[in-house]
Amino acid sequence: MRSQLSETLGHVAPGDIEKVWLCNFGIEANEAALKFARAATGSTKTIATVRGFHGRTMGALSTTWKDKCKNPYEPFLENVEFVQYGDVDAITTAIDDNTAAVIVEPIQGEGGINPASPNFMKTIREATTEAGAALILDEVQTELGGQTNFGPVSV
Ligand SMILES: Cc1ncc(COP(=O)(O)O)c(C=O)c1O
Secondary structure: HHHHHHHHHHOOOOOOOOOOOOOOOHHHHHHHHHHHHHHHHOOOOOEEEEOOOOOOOHHHHHHOHHHHHHHOOOOOOEEEEOOOOOOOOHHHHHOOEEEEEEEEEOOOOOOEEEEEEEHHHHHHHHHHHHHHHHHHHHHHOOOOOOOOOHHHHOO
C-alpha cells in the first residue's frame, strides 16, 4: 500500500521524482528535508529567507524568520543565514560549496502573501544545483508544484 501510494505520487508530482517520503505534517517534511540535505552534502549551512515560515519544531523554527515565534526557545541550529526574499544577488552570494540547503517558499504565506519572482526561484534552482546543495521548496501552503515550474525539489 505504502509503496503503491509512493509510486503514484512520484508519477503525478511534477518533475522526475524518484524518491518519496511519506509524512503527516508540514513540519515533518521540513525537518526531514533539512536532515536529508545534511546527510547528502555533509554540510550544515542552511539559507533561509527574511519573513519565511517553516514551522515550529526546532529545526524548522531555526529557519523561520519571525522573532515572535522564536522567543524564548533559543538557541537554534547554528549556521542558518537569512537573505532578503527576492534578492537575487544576495542569494547568489550566499550559496556556496559549504551550503547544505536553501529552504524557501514559492509564495511566502505567514509573512504576508509575497510571491517570489520566477527569476529569484530560477536563480536558486541553478545556484543550488551548481553548488551541489539541496533546494527545499516549502510548498505546504502552495501545493506541490502548484505555483512553480522551476524544476523538481532535489537533495
Ligand atoms: C509554509 C509553511 N511551512 C510549514 C508549515 C508547518 O506545517 P504543519 O502545520 O502542517 O506542520 C506551515 C504551517 O502553516 C507553513 O505555512
